[in-house]
Amino acid sequence: MSTALTTNKRTKGQHSALTQLRQQGAIPGVVYGYQVESTPISIDAKKFAKILSEQGSNGVFQLELEGEKINAVLSEVQRDALKGFVKHVDFQVINMAEDLEVSVPVTTTGDSVGVAEGGLLLQPIREITIKVKPNAIPEAIEVDVTNLAIGSSLTVGDIRSQQAYDILNDDEEVLITVAAPTVEEEAPVETEEVTEEVEE
Structure with a gap:
């Protein structure tokens, strides 16, 4: 269209x-x-x-x-x-009969189990490059993160076979990862030694 x-x-x-x-x-x-x-x-x-x-x-x-x-x-x-x-x-x-190289956004679907456990969903790459006919350019590439646990990641290689498009990014590129929650350490309370002066 x-x-x-x-x-x-x-x-x-x-x-x-x-x-x-x-x-x-x-x-x-x-x-x-x-x-x-x-x-x-x-x-x-x-x-x-x-x-x-x-x-x-x-x-x-x-x-x-x-x-x-x-x-x-x-x-x-x-x-x-x-x-x-x-x-x-x-x-x-463009020639509508020839493939194009275009960048399309990556969006997530589902609720990650890692996020439910307190993890943080990170998306290092928000776009990937695909080769596609002009009349078949998708609005976005959807990635299901439901089974993504804390410490796990999804790479381009993980989704390549699930897509109908020729993805030009390297397999090793990380699309989505769930990081462990950051715990803020409480600063130790410093106790001051009080010395009493004794008057003679």
Whole structure:
């Protein structure tokens, strides 16, 4: 399933022109890739924010550019370092018949027995890279942590055979682990020796 997004071709301008574009509620960007020349574009900022909020950034976008519809994926989203708004986007036009390498989030399902015993669920890796057809990109890879006890971990190798996707990460990479609860040691109470002075 692809998400429709209207784009407007723009003329490459200086920094002031890009700032003005953003003030008008648009995001500057560029489209490049399969059978397409690199083309500067702009998109509606509110609509793009809504798509990211509801559907994420991993899907295929059907871009409408000068009356033509093309399939593309987001290759880069640049955000303002201070305010966090999207300041520039790059779309890569793709061939829907060829596999893509994409990063997808890892989510957990189930209640870990280790956590029930007081352990702490840690997730060192929150995304993995898979190779997949564009129309089959998942929103996330789910990992069942139900049987994960304190001191146990799940690696990429543990879930590889359970997935329908070609995972490109190394088998040794740890996805989920349950750490033992940390016990805060009470500081010893120091006793002061009181010496009494005897007046003669």
